[in-house]
Amino acid sequence: MKLRVLGCSGGIGGRDQRTTALLVDDDVLIDAGTGVGDLEFEELVRIDHIFVTHAHLDHIAMIPLLVDTVGEARSMPIVVHATAETLRILRSHIFNWLVWPDFSSIPDRHNPFLCFQEMRVDEVAKLGRGRFMKALPALHTVPAVAYQLSGEGGSLVFSGDTAYSEPLIAAINEIPDLRYLLVETAFPDALHDLALASRHLCPSLLALFLERIKSNPEVWITHLKPSRARTTLEEIAGYCGRFSPKALYNGLELTL
Template sequence: MKLRVLGCSGGIGGRGQRTTALLVDDDVLIDAGTGVGDLEFEDLLRIDHVFVTHAYLDHIAMIPLLVDTVGEARSMPIVVHGSAETLRILRSHIFNWLVWPDFSSIPDRGNPFLRFQEMRTGESTHIGGGRQIVALPALHTVPAVAYHLKGEGGSLVFSGDTAYSEPLIAAINSIPDLRHLIVETAFPDALHELALASRHLCPSLLALFLDRIKVDPEVWITHLKPSRAQTTLDEIANYRGRFTPKALYNGLELAF
């Protein structure tokens, strides 16, 4: 499997600042933030699945536009995967005929442009070619999951937005072939209380998180807030554990 970073910022505000979107091979999105908007039409047309970590706007903003753009040109619906609560939020507050049309009933319910597929924590979804994606527990201010991507050459875990989470750490430690761990760190330590309140990580909490990891992945940092990104990275660089976390960036490709 191959993952390409389309967006990994915790906000907007400058050239290259795109919110969370990860393209797996050429047909699967993990979250669909503003980074999806940089793809060409032919690239958008290839996307068959969107796995959503949670329903916050920076992670789902481009799903409505994606479906609207390519729906009529496809022979099969785009499938959006997520927890029951995440899908309920999308149905109730996005695809509700008020904010956006309900593409799960367009052109009709028997032949829609969009289909929702509930995914429970621990459940594995096969997406063809021997590839699997497993929902892992995460801890955020709304129901959220992380994702474990299983390829023939190893595994990758994307934390999504999460606070320190023992169940997530346990799930990560159960993956012996983990090659890459993408983990969020939104705020610097000066905003430790804000990180706790909003259920994000800061460098000191990231250190606690990484110190509990027993497997040996390469660690990548995502979801840095643009105004504090360099400060946060400088603090992460002071980590003295066995990992050397590096910043994720748009265009980076990870193979596994």
């Protein structure tokens, strides 16, 4: 099983700045930010599942365009998995016939291009081929989850957008085969108060978070704000510890 980074930036600007989207093999997305737009049509058609961490635009922007682009070329609907709160936001504010058509009723409700599947924290979705996706607790300004992706080669955790979260740390510490931890750090320490208010991590909060992790996964940093990325990474590197976090980048492939 392979996970390919399509987008991991906290903003846009230039070819390297795409918002959050991770492609699992060729048929599963974790979030669907602007990075999805770099896929070819033939790749888009193969996407069967989208697991959404939360409803903010940088994580869901390409869902409406993806469904509109490939709906008629597929024999089955694309399934969007998310918490009940996130699905309610998508239905009410995106697929509402005002911002975008409701593709869960196009061409009709019995044969839609899109369907929604509620996913609760701790629930596990079976994806076939020995792949599993589990929702983990996260803490953000809107209802949010992290995801644990598991296969024969171990597990990966993607934090999504989150503040320091004891429940998320506890969930991570229960994973015996954790190989990769993809964790957000949006702001430098100079914007510590903004990080707290917007429920994101900054380097000092990331250090506290990582100190509580009992295993030794590879740590990759995501959701860096483009204008502050270099400073944020320098501050992360300055914290002592057993981890040496690296910046996630578009095109990176991780294998499980």
